[in-house]
Amino acid sequence: MASAAVVAAAVAVAALAAFCATDPLRLGSMVDFPGFEAYIVDLPDPSEIPPHADARDRLRGAEIMFRGEVQGPESVAFDTLGRGPYTGVADGRVLFWDGARWAYFAHASPSWTAERCAGPKASTSDYHRNENICGRALGLRFDKRTGDLYIADAYFGLLKVGPEGGLAMPLTTEAEGVRFNFTNDLDLDDEGNVYFTDSSIHYQRRHFMQLAFSADPSGRLLKYNARTKETTVLHRNLQFPNGVSLSKDGSFFVFSEGHRGRLSRYWLRGEKAGTADLFAILPGFPDNVRTNDKGEFWVAIHCRHSLYARLLSRRATLKKFLLGLPIPAKYHFKMLIGGWPHAVAVKLSPGGEVLDILEDSTGKVVRSVSEVEEKDGKLWMGSVIGPFIAVFDYAMAP
Numbered sequence: 032m033a034s035a036a037v038v039a040a041a042v043a044v045a046a047l048a049a050f051c052a053t054d055p056l057r058l059g060s061m062v063d064f065p066g067f068e069a070y071i072v073d074l075p076d077p078s079e080i081p082p083h084a085d086a087r088d089r090l091r092g093a094e095i096m097f098r099g100e101v102q103g104p105e106s107v108a109f110d111t112l113g114r115g116p117y118t119g120v121a122d123g124r125v126l127f128w129d130g131a132r133w134a135y136f137a138h139a140s141p142s143w144t145a146e147r148c149a150g151p152k153a154s155t156s157d158y159h160r161n162e163n164i165c166g167r168a169l170g171l172r173f174d175k176r177t178g179d180l181y182i183a184d185a186y187f188g189l190l191k192v193g194p195e196g197g198l199a200m201p202l203t204t205e206a207e208g209v210r211f212n213f214t215n216d217l218d219l220d221d222e223g224n225v226y227f228t229d230s231s232i233h234y235q236r237r238h239f240m241q242l243a244f245s246a247d248p249s250g251r252l253l254k255y256n257a258r259t260k261e262t263t264v265l266h267r268n269l270q271f272p273n274g275v276s277l278s279k280d281g282s283f284f285v286f287s288e289g290h291r292g293r294l295s296r297y298w299l300r301g302e303k304a305g306t307a308d309l310f311a312i313l314p315g316f317p318d319n320v321r322t323n324d325k326g327e328f329w330v331a332i333h334c335r336h337s338l339y340a341r342l343l344s345r346r347a348t349l350k351k352f353l354l355g356l357p358i359p360a361k362y363h364f365k366m367l368i369g370g371w372p373h374a375v376a377v378k379l380s381p382g383g384e385v386l387d388i389l390e391d392s393t394g395k396v397v398r399s400v401s402e403v404e405e406k407d408g409k410l411w412m413g414s415v416i417g418p419f420i421a422v423f424d425y426a427m428a429p
């Protein structure tokens with residue numbers, strides 16, 4: 032890292048701190064979070080990052096659908112008959128598109144009520160306030176054999192609901208006596224075994240900003256055994272493990288590591304079974320991963336790594352110091368994401384090579400993407416922070 036960049040960043044931050052110190056409405060600092068600790072992140076070296084970019088910003092050609100009708104639709108799934116999409120939204124419900132309108136399908140929280148959870152909201156922070164009571168369905172997957180929907184709910188663990196929907200039934204909420212605090216995504220095999228992630232033991236989703244800066248290494252990769260109903264830890268000490276997707280042949284699955292910007296592969300069969308290795312280096316912060324009919328992987332990336340992210344990644348003390356300055360979290364966050372959210376979707380071969388990359392580098396049309404689900408040549412893109420689903424006609428794209 033060039034020292035000029037460090038100095039420039041330090042000056043910018045100091046100026047911002049001076050400005051914010053005069054702001055009577057400033058929010059508390061991030062390090063006020065009980066037990067906040069800053070960890071270093073082993074970001075890939077710029078020279079390791081695949082050089083691919085989308086010079087034509089093809090994602091700007093996406094169609095923005097259902098604007099304002101779905102808030103924060105993280106994951107997008109279609110049922111065994113191809114109906115949908117189904118998606119989990121900010122008020123804790125799973126909704127489905129019945130062809131004419133969005134209808135209720137399921138929810139995870141036994142204490143969900145319309146008054147408490149589905150009232151009009153001014154902003155996303157209004158949703159955050161009640162999320163731990165109302166639930167937040169993130170990863171969704173249908174069981175192709177039974178039609179059941181599996182849900183990774185950030186607050187209520189791993190759940191299952193029948194094809195008729197309703198209140199989902201919890202399958203597991205802890206492993207090794209430690210509760211999940213941020214269940215995030217899942218995939219399931221032909222026997223109904225579920226591979227899933229708990230992004231952190233210590234931080235809940237409504238504190239994702241603190242988690243983003245802490246780089247807390249308590250995330251776990253887990254397996255729910257459908258026969259024994261036991262949950263085991265496959266991998267621990269991960270920094271923001273997030274999306275999970277089985278390979279087409281089921282010999283391994285990949286999982287994304289949000290902080291480190293990479294995909295790892297966990298082997299289920301063969302001589303490496305039970306071990307993990309690097310699958311692909313990514314240019315930014317990944318979320319969900321989904322496999323298409325050809326066995327290729329689509330990875331949703333919230334934004335490319337910024338200079339600020341690089342600056343802080345290896346300097347835990349500096350990070351803690353900067354975060355302790357009276358600067359509202361949102362400014363740190365803006366710098367972390369490089370100014371503004373901007374969607375990136377990467378297509379990887381079944382072996383992990385970059386095949387294609389789609390971007391909206393200025394976030395003009397597709398501000399953010401949390402999942403890319405390919406169906407009949409179209410890419411359905413969820414957005415955990417946006418009020419829309421973006422659809423890109425990949426088969427027709429120039």
Ligand SMILES: *[C@@H]1O[C@H](CO)[C@@H](O)[C@H](O)[C@H]1NC(C)=O
Pocket residue numbers: 212232233234235238
């Ligand atoms: C789970 O998250 C909440 C909120 O982020 C936190 O207060 C609590 O201590 C966490 N649980 C553990 C075991 O750290």
